[in-house]
Amino acid sequence: MVRTARELRQCLENGTFAMELHFEGAEAIDPDLDALEVYHQAGLRSLGITWSRPNRFASGVPFQFPASPDTGPGLTHLGKELVRACNRLRIMIDLSHLNEAGFWDVAALSDAPLVATHSNAHSICASTRNLTDRQLDAIRESEGLVGLNYNCGFLHPEGKNGSDLDLGIMVDHLDYLIARLGDDKVAFGSDFDGATMPDGLRDASLQQNLIEAMRARGYDDATLRKVAYENWLRVLEKTWGE
Numbered sequence: 001m002v003r004t005a006r007e008l009r010q011c012l013e014n015g016t017f018a019m020e021l022h023f024e025g026a027e028a029i030d031p032d033l034d035a036l037e038v039y040h041q042a043g044l045r046s047l048g049i050t051w052s053r054p055n056r057f058a059s060g061v062p063f064q065f066p067a068s069p070d071t072g073p074g075l076t077h078l079g080k081e082l083v084r085a086c087n088r089l090r091i092m093i094d095l096s097h098l099n100e101a102g103f104w105d106v107a108a109l110s111d112a113p114l115v116a117t118h119s120n121a122h123s124i125c126a127s128t129r130n131l132t133d134r135q136l137d138a139i140r141e142s143e144g145l146v147g148l149n150y151n152c153g154f155l156h157p158e159g160k161n162g163s164d165l166d167l168g169i170m171v172d173h174l175d176y177l178i179a180r181l182g183d184d185k186v187a188f189g190s191d192f193d194g195a196t197m198p199d200g201l202r203d204a205s206l207q208q209n210l211i212e213a214m215r216a217r218g219y220d221d222a223t224l225r226k227v228a229y230e231n232w233l234r235v236l237e238k239t240w241g242e
Contacts, residue, residue: 001043002020003043005233005236005237005240005241008236009233009237012233020045021044021045022045022047022094023047023048024048024094025048025049025055026082029047040089044091045091045240047094048093048096048097049075049093050098050102056076057075058074058075058098058102058105060099061097061098061099063153064128065127066127067126067128068128069100069122071100072099073101074099075106075109083105087112094117095116096116096117096118096119096189100132103135107142112238112239113144114138115139115146115147115239118149119131119147120148120149120177121177121180122135124157124173125157129154133180136177137180143238144185144235145185145186145231145235147186147188148174148188149189149190150189150192151197152195155169155173163196165198165199167201167210167213171214174214183226184226188210192204
């Protein structure tokens with residue numbers, strides 16, 4: 001389990017399987033934030049403030065299509081304190097599952113790159129879980145990152161959730177995100193646990209299918225390396241420090 005960017009880079013260089021500790025939803029964090037300190041000591045380095053439901057810190061975005069991600073109030077007072085504490089501890093804040101008002105509250109408070117670990121382009125698929133152009137621009141300006149979500153319902157332009165999704169639609173989202181943010185601020189995000197994956201990308205063993213679909217679209221090896229892992233390493237180094 002890696003706790004620093006240096007450890008992650010070493011694992012990439014020597015082929016060691018590595019993971020970082022991430023919470024999707026801050027329900028396990030108490031109002032005094034004492035648990036955040038304990039979890040950080042145990043290795044927590046990435047935190048999603050919400051899943052798609054409200055908690056004491058913010059309001060998660062519900063699953064709706066077609067709809068705007070602007071679905072409710074932003075961060076609570078405790079949520080703002082949580083953002084400041086994560087910045088102090090250099091814990092990456094994950095904006096996926098957070099509604100638009102919460103997104104802008106984090107953007108106003110945080111001194112770290114804005115990161116949505118598994119979200120797509122709202123302009124292609126108008127799901128509440130996806131990011132508007134304005135949000136994408138804010139992520140770009142912060143030197144942040146968007147990780148592509150593999151859930152079919154967040155990819156298909158009509159919101160269809162069938163697993164027969166053409167991987168070309170995933171590349172359409174990558175095309176759009178890269179055009180908007182640049183090829184150093186987009187990455188693979190997945191979402192294998194609990195979502196509907198395309199038949200051609202049922203699990204991580206088939207990741208090369210998406211890479212080959214990108215290659216067929218004209219992406220070169222240098223860009224593929226960025227999207228596959230180098231961009232994650234860049235944003236984690238910037239957030240966690242060396």
